[in-house]
Amino acid sequence: MPTTSRAAVLWGIGEDWKIEEVTLDDPKAGDVLVKMAYAGMCHSDEHAVTGDLPLGLPVIGGHEGSGVVEAVGPGVTSVSPGDHVSMSFIPSCGRCKWCSTGRQFLCDEGAKLFDIGMMSDGREAHHVKGQPVGRYAQIGSFSEYALISENSVVRVEPDLPLDVVALVSCGVATGFGSATERAGTKPGDNVAVIGIGGIGINAVQGARAAGAKRVIAIDPVEFKREQAMEFGATHTYSSVEEAMAAVPDLTWGDMCDRVVLSAGVVHGDMVEPALNLTAKDGTLVVTGLAPMVETDAQMNLFMFSMMNKEIKGTVFGSTNPRAQIPNLLSMYREGELKLDELITRRYPLEEINQGYVDMREGKNLRGVIDFT
Structure with missing residues (x-):
């Protein structure tokens, strides 16, 4: 019936x-x-x-x-x-x-x-x-x-x-995997997360769990920056421009080994600023959704090539749902994931x-x- x-x-x-x-x-x-x-x-x-x-x-x-x-x-x-x-x-x-x-x-x-x-x-x-x-x-x-x-x-x-x-079933797995699996965060890395919503806050958790030395959370909303500190961020900034003024000194000139772009709506003009935060030989992961009909992304191809950087897309944090969902819940049960x-x-x-x-x-x- x-x-x-x-x-x-x-x-x-x-x-x-x-x-x-x-x-x-x-x-x-x-x-x-x-x-x-x-x-x-x-x-x-x-x-x-x-x-x-x-x-x-x-x-x-x-x-x-x-x-x-x-x-x-x-x-x-x-x-x-x-x-x-x-x-x-x-x-x-x-x-x-x-x-x-x-x-x-x-x-x-x-x-x-x-x-x-x-x-x-x-x-x-x-x-x-x-x-x-x-x-x-x-x-x-x-x-x-x-x-x-x-x-x-x-x-x-x-x-x-x-x-x-x-x-x-979505936000936690996607954000966590963006930092751990797709970006490949390693112990000692500098990681920036741009956009601290349901996905970005979990990219912060993923970077912390992977052993990042510094986890830099970037969001214009003060409440979200405050929450990021509770979830593992070490530094917060209200904009990429503000972060760019501080990160060179913070990282002794290295910049960020991994950057996760998880804004609520991603546009092509966000790519170049995110790449500027990315270290030489670093990885930018674009996790947030862009409007389906947008086809342009602005970036300096010369610097992208000469600095040996890479841009990656990801869906579900590039993880297997049947393995990752139980894995994340097990981490929660053991007190390792908020x-x-x-x-x-x-x-x-x-x-x-x-x-x-x-x-x-x-x-x-x-x-x-x-x-x-």
Whole structure:
């Protein structure tokens, strides 16, 4: 029998999220029905609202979340009803070239992330007001129930708090891995993080955990700079320009071995200033999302080449969701990773728009929707 759920739906670019009643089909082969517990309010969903990430509309928002498995379709083996799960907006089939070579964050199933039909068989299984509705990244966690592919859920231990489980499904993993895996931070490195939101604050944690000598957090919002110091930053600055005036003396002229660019919206004119902070033979990792239609990036190619620097992109921190989500939760359990402290405010589903106002105004590290 189909499931009825309240969900936050985006009907048009620039509009507020609207709470609608949606209908979900019963799970079929490869599908999992999850009763949501928490959904993280990630800036990536804001990109759908602004149009920086063009999506088919209407769409149920949310790609970061946790919950309890309600039912499974035929052939599902990795989870069972009653299991606690984290969402994984990066699916992993385990069979494609990328999964079979240890790069599950590039799974070929990701090509279906913004299809309206189910990842499992392409059918239209979600409806609102009699018409098909998409889900952000095939998740749609801004809903009381989510019908998703088995490839997009990761079972977690039942004693772990589901609010922190929601966070590791995107922001924590992406930020942490940006510093540790993609940037390759080593003990003694100087690391700068530009943009201290839900991703950047965890890049700070990742750099600290990897043994960085100095972790430099850059953000115009004083609250976020203060929080960065609590999460492992050694120095903070309000702008890249302010950092550029201090970092040469701070690092004895070396500059930063690793720089993570995690602004809420990345634009091409941010690349050159970030590269100026980057040391010779250093690495700049661009983690934050840019508007999809922007194609220009400004940089001095002569200095880029002669200083032997590199620029890297990353998705999910270039890590494997099925390994990294349990790993991060294990670090949390052992007191090596701050997750409870990331949650600034909790909102009922009806207050989702206020939650995003608070995010835009720099009041939250991470807001979460509480379905419990």
